[in-house]
Amino acid sequence: MTDDESPGLGLDLPEQPERPNDETHYRVLARKYRPQTFAELIGQDAMVKTLGNAIERGRIAHAFLLTGVRGVGKTSTARLVAKALNCIGPDGQGGPTIDPCGVCEPCRAIAEGRHIDVIEMDAASHTGVDDVREIIEAVRYASVSARYKIYIIDEVHMLSKSAFNALLKTLEEPPAHVKFLFATTEVGKVPVTVLSRCQRFDLRRIPAEKLAEHFAWVAAAENVEVEPEALHAIARAAEGSARDGLSILDQAIAHGEGKVTADQVRDMLGQADRGRIRRLLETLLGGDLAATLEQLDEAHALGIEPGSLLRGLMEAMHAVTRAKAGAKSDPLQSAEEREHSAELAARLSWGSLHRLWQLLLKGLEDVRIAPDPHEAATMALLRLIHAADMPDPSALAAMLAGGAAPATAASAPSAAPAPPAAKATIPDDYPSLVDAVEKQGMQLLGVQLRDHVGLVSFEPGELVLKPLKPLGPDFPRELAAAAKAATGRSWQVRLTDEGGLPSLQQQEVMAEEQMRAAVLEEPNVRALLDEFPDATLESIDRKEA
Numbered sequence: 001m002t003d004d005e006s007p008g009l010g011l012d013l014p015e016q017p018e019r020p021n022d023e024t025h026y027r028v029l030a031r032k033y034r035p036q037t038f039a040e041l042i043g044q045d046a047m048v049k050t051l052g053n054a055i056e057r058g059r060i061a062h063a064f065l066l067t068g069v070r071g072v073g074k075t076s077t078a079r080l081v082a083k084a085l086n087c088i089g090p091d092g093q094g095g096p097t098i099d100p101c102g103v104c105e106p107c108r109a110i111a112e113g114r115h116i117d118v119i120e121m122d123a124a125s126h127t128g129v130d131d132v133r134e135i136i137e138a139v140r141y142a143s144v145s146a147r148y149k150i151y152i153i154d155e156v157h158m159l160s161k162s163a164f165n166a167l168l169k170t171l172e173e174p175p176a177h178v179k180f181l182f183a184t185t186e187v188g189k190v191p192v193t194v195l196s197r198c199q200r201f202d203l204r205r206i207p208a209e210k211l212a213e214h215f216a217w218v219a220a221a222e223n224v225e226v227e228p229e230a231l232h233a234i235a236r237a238a239e240g241s242a243r244d245g246l247s248i249l250d251q252a253i254a255h256g257e258g259k260v261t262a263d264q265v266r267d268m269l270g271q272a273d274r275g276r277i278r279r280l281l282e283t284l285l286g287g288d289l290a291a292t293l294e295q296l297d298e299a300h301a302l303g304i305e306p307g308s309l310l311r312g313l314m315e316a317m318h319a320v321t322r323a324k325a326g327a328k329s330d331p332l333q334s335a336e337e338r339e340h341s342a343e344l345a346a347r348l349s350w351g352s353l354h355r356l357w358q359l360l361l362k363g364l365e366d367v368r369i370a371p372d373p374h375e376a377a378t379m380a381l382l383r384l385i386h387a388a389d390m391p392d393p394s395a396l397a398a399m400l401a402g403g404a405a406p407a408t409a410a411s412a413p414s415a416a417p418a419p420p421a422a423k424a425t426i427p428d429d430y431p432s433l434v435d436a437v438e439k440q441g442m443q444l445l446g447v448q449l450r451d452h453v454g455l456v457s458f459e460p461g462e463l464v465l466k467p468l469k470p471l472g473p474d475f476p477r478e479l480a481a482a483a484k485a486a487t488g489r490s491w492q493v494r495l496t497d498e499g500g501l502p503s504l505q506q507q508e509v510m511a512e513e514q515m516r517a518a519v520l521e522e523p524n525v526r527a528l529l530d531e532f533p534d535a536t537l538e539s540i541d542r543k544e545a
Contacts, residue, residue, distance in 0.1 A: 030246040033218050035076045036111060038084075038098055042214055042242065043206035044073060050201070052098035055084060060096070061199035063171055063180040065156075067187040068203030071241030074183035077203065078152045081181055082118045083110045086146040096147070106146055117146035123158040132163040136170050139178045148179050156182040157189035164191050171197045205240025208232070214242065215249050219260070224253050229262035237269055267303070276304075277312040278340055284313075285344075287385050296378055306377035310364045317360065320344045321353050349490075351477060359384045426487055430458045431504060436486035437479075445482055448475070454500035462492045466500030 035041045038048045054060055064081065066074040080100070087100035087107050100107050109115035119138075121131070135151060143149040153159075159167075171180060171194065182198065184190060206214075212228075212235040219226040226249075234252065238245030248269070252260045255268050266273055276299065283291045299309055319337070322328075324345035348356075363380025370376035427433040438446035452471060456464040463483070472478075476493040483491040502510065519525055 028247070029218060029222070029250045030071075030243045033221075033246060035073060035080065036102060037100070038080055041073050041077065041080065043210050044077070044203055047077070047201045047203065048098070051081065051084070055096050055098050058096075060085065060179070062174050062178070063182070063198040065182045065184070065187070065190070065195065065198035065200045066203060067184050067200065069205060069240060070185055071238075071243030071245075072203040072206060073242065074185075074203055075152070075154055077201075078154075078181040078183055079110060079118075081179075082115075082148075082150045082152065083107050085148045085150065085179065086110065086115075086118070088147075115146065117143040117149045118152065119150070120152045120154065122154050124155045127158050127160050127163060129160065129162040129166050132159070132166045136166065139170060139175055143177055147177075149177055150179045150181060152181045152183070154183045155185065156194075157184045157186045161191075164194055168193055168197070206238075206242055207240075208235040208238075211235040211238055211240075211242060211245050215245055218246065218249065219253075222253070224260065225258070226252075226260040227262050230260050230265045233262055233265045233269070237265075269308075274312070274316075274337060277309075277316050278337075280309070281313055281316050281344075284381060284385055285348075289382065289385060292381055292385065293378065296374075296381060300374050306373040307364060307367045310360055310367060310377060310380065314357065314360045314364070316341075317353065317357050320348065321357070324348070324350070324353065351481075354477075356384065426460050426489065430455045430463075433458075433463070433483060433487070434504065437482045440482060440486050442482045445478060449479070450504040452503065454503050454506075456496055456498070456500045461489055462494075464494045464496055466497065467495055468500075468503055471495075 038051070041048060064078075066077055068074055083100040083102075083106070084098055085096050087097055088094050088104045089097075090101050090103050092104065094101065094104070102108070102111070106115060110118050113120070119135075121135075139149070139151075174180065180198075182190075182194075187195075187200075187202075212231045215231050215234055216226070216228075219231070230252065234245055234248045237248055248265075249260075252265050252268060256264050262273070276295075280292070280295050280299075283295060296309070300306070319341040323338075323341040359380070363377065363384065366376040366380055367373045427436055434446060434449045437449065448471065452467065452469040453465040454468055456466050458464075463479070476495060480491045480493045483493070501507070520529075
């Protein structure tokens with residue numbers, strides 16, 4: 001065999017591909033831009049402040065539990081805590097710090113995942129009691145080179161019941177050189193006995209505006225041009241997860257050709273653009289069946305997911321509701337979107353907004369379970385057009401009690417218009433309003449108004465009440481509908497826990513007691529009772545009194 005011949009069977013081996021090294025191998029953005037310092041950890045300021053104070057004052061817990069949705073930084077935080085506790089500074093003389101240097105050997109080894117005293121374990125693949133016994137045996141030995149031996153257990157809720165039980169005693173009284181860092185997305189599955197032995201940090205979803213700023217910074221670092229609207233679309237799709245958003249951004253960069261546009265992102269995610277959502281919502285509110293079906297078919301032909309379309313409509317209705325309530329608008333909304341939300345908020349009543357939301361929510365569920373999502377979305381939007389303007393049950397009952405025939409979307413117009421109803425009288429005070437509601441046949445509501453609530457403020461068209469007994473969730477809506485039926489004008493009903501008078505029933509009892517006391521103090525009555533000690537005051541004729 002010559003030097004040029006292959007060993008073994010003498011066959012020519014195929015040419016081996018060159019293995020990528022760190023310089024040539026591409027790293028996805030979610031890994032490349034993983035936080036390396038607490039300053040780079042976005043959206044978790046409260047947790048960082050608490051950890052910083054604990055490290056500065058030497059009040060470092062022996063076990064931490066990090067919980068939150070996917071991609072908010074649980075494992076990254078655990079590694080940062082490991083670096084913070086084991087950092088020795090560039091000169092090798094430093095101590096635990098919330099700002100690890102990142103250049104000392106412990107910091108670099110932990111960042112590269114090769115530190116012998118920082119052990120990471122995936123509980124999803126190491127669920128048994130034997131895996132935990134290995135940890136229990138190992139914690140007895142001191143760390144090799146680091147200040148602390150640190151165990152990072154990811155998805156800790158996946159451990160078996162016996163594994164948790166085996167860990168309890170060690171977790172409660174670990175050696176001074178050992179720290180436990182647990183991460184989980186389902187904290188409800190972690191036993192209470194484990195939770196009570198840990199210092200818990202709930203990592204929040206990252207706000208969409210902060211995600212958009214972070215993605216803009218990443219795009220600039222990658223020398224990729226991304227439209228602001230595309231960044232906003234990615235931030236919304238990420239649902240508070242930085243990792244999910246960076247994965248979408250990575251995909252969008254590969255999908256585009258040197259520039260990422262909003263249309264490309266929407267096409268990639270199967271989303272409808274906001275302009276399309278606004279046009280469809282206006283068509284729905286206008287009751288145009290043919291135009292609604294045409295727009296829905298057009299979206300289907302473009303590959304827009306029916307569920308995404310309904311979620312877009314729900315997002316728009318949520319923005320309208322917030323505008324009507326006077327809440328701060330979404331910073332990711334454009335000026336045009338804010339104007340549109342404010343316009344619809346002025347046009348739609350609270351009842352209409354709630355019904356539209358419930359119908360869309362039901363439609364979204366139908367789309368999820370239906371064999372053909374497009375057909376389910378079509379039926380959901382048609383149902384929304386026909387049912388959105390129907391009266392709610394309380395208004396319907398008030399109409400029937402008042403002798404009026406409620407109109408529905410399917411009822412045909414009468415040949416001649418009905419004569420106008422007599423103009424209702426606006427009550428001057430709260431008791432008069434209660435009387436007017438009871439005259440509409442709403443006896444149960446009248447009992448609630450007299451016995452279960454106290455008046456906070458009364459203005460024609462606006463009523464603020466304090467609940468004194470449990471009320472149903474629909475009480476404000478039912479009362480507003482009944483008051484409108486009784487008075488001929490719209491009413492805003494609001495409940496509050498502050499202030500308020502006694503209920504009308506309590507006021508009547510108090511008035512009766514005062515009247516009784518006054519009668520008993522009357523000289524003739526007192527003289528009569530003194531003359532006949534066994535006599536009692538049974539009742540009082542209010543007119544005579």
